[in-house]
Amino acid sequence: MTPMHLIIGGTTKSGTTSLFHYLGDHPEVCSSSMKETRFFLDKEYPLSSKYRYEDGIEKYQEFFKHHRTEKILMEATPDYLYSKDTGKKIKESLANTKLIFILREPKARFISWFNFSKQIGKIDSAETLEQYIEMQFTESESPEQHLMALQQGNYSTYLKDYYKYFSKDDICICFFEDLVKTPLPFMKSLATFLNIDAQFYEDYSFEKHNTTVHIKNQGLHAKYIEVSFNIRKFTHNKKVIHGFLKGLKKILNPLYEKLNSQKKEFAGITETASKQLDKFYLAEKKLYEGKYEDI
Numbered sequence: 213m214t215p216m217h218l219i220i221g222g223t224t225k226s227g228t229t230s231l232f233h234y235l236g237d238h239p240e241v242c243s244s245s246m247k248e249t250r251f252f253l254d255k256e257y258p259l260s261s262k263y264r265y266e267d268g269i270e271k272y273q274e275f276f277k278h279h280r281t282e283k284i285l286m287e288a289t290p291d292y293l294y295s296k297d298t299g300k301k302i303k304e305s306l307a308n309t310k311l312i313f314i315l316r317e318p319k320a321r322f323i324s325w326f327n328f329s330k331q332i333g334k335i336d337s338a339e340t341l342e343q344y345i346e347m348q349f350t351e352s353e354s355p356e357q358h359l360m361a362l363q364q365g366n367y368s369t370y371l372k373d374y375y376k377y378f379s380k381d382d383i384c385i386c387f388f389e390d391l392v393k394t395p396l397p398f399m400k401s402l403a404t405f406l407n408i409d410a411q412f413y414e415d416y417s418f419e420k421h422n423t424t425v426h427i428k429n430q431g432l433h434a435k436y437i438e439v440s441f442n443i444r445k446f447t448h449n450k451k452v453i454h455g456f457l458k459g460l461k462k463i464l465n466p467l468y469e470k471l472n473s474q475k476k477e478f479a480g481i482t483e484t485a486s487k488q489l490d491k492f493y494l495a496e497k498k499l500y501e502g503k504y505e506d507i
């Protein structure tokens with residue numbers, strides 16, 4: 213039986229890493245050897261990748277060399293949501309495909325991006341949320357991902373491009389808040405959407421992945437992320453090495469996080485910043501609360 217392709221898109225800082233792991237643990241799902249293949253991103257999209265669509269679809273299959281009899285081949289690249297021609301490329305390249313877009317309340321997501329930008333050293337640790345908002349307007353032409361955070365909260369603008377190529381039956385819109393609050397019914401609902409055994413999640417342990425923390429040394433953390441990505445890029449299709457490094461990562465990551473993070477409360481949002489974000493996302497929040505029924 214020809215397996216179905218599953219593409220997880222959505223927005224950054226919305227639980228895509230956790231969702232990738234939860235689905236990847238299911239015996240009927242084969243997850244890609246790299247979580248973010250970034251294969252279908254537009255050529256000029258400002259994220260690095262091992263291969264792009266222009267390299268040929270056969271390169272995409274390298275991420276699934278370990279596939280055996282699983283019903284679903286899955287990958288998760290959050291930024292697919294924001295890449296203009298990605299939907300068209302997926303439709304033309306992969307038969308029998310379903311998409312999941314996991315979203316997050318836009319104001320909360322923007323605040324999370326503010327904290328994450330500090331974590332990865334993109335903005336100074338002394339920057340305020342108001343200053344970060346201002347940066348989104350004064351430097352909006354910059355391709356830097358952390359400077360697109362405000363605009364990218366307008367999810368419906370980007371989702372419309374996908375509905376040009378895929379039916380509503382093939383697209384599932386879900387929400388980070390539901391994943392966090394009620395993971396069991398959330399995952400069982402997705403299992404039903406994908407036609408896989410929902411009972412698998414009855415006794416499943418829903419561990420959180422890729423949470424934002426306070427970083428002590430931003431330069432070290434930026435280098436750690438870069439080196440980690442490059443290692444995955446060059447070893448993902450080398451089964452023995454990749455398996456060994458994957459196991460090693462489970463040991464080293466907690467040690468690194470303990471070494472280079474600190475317990476510290478994230479700053480609360482001021483009334484001024486809250487009103488600014490509410491105003492910017494007014495139309496989007498109405499769509500969000502309506503579960504995108506009008507798209």
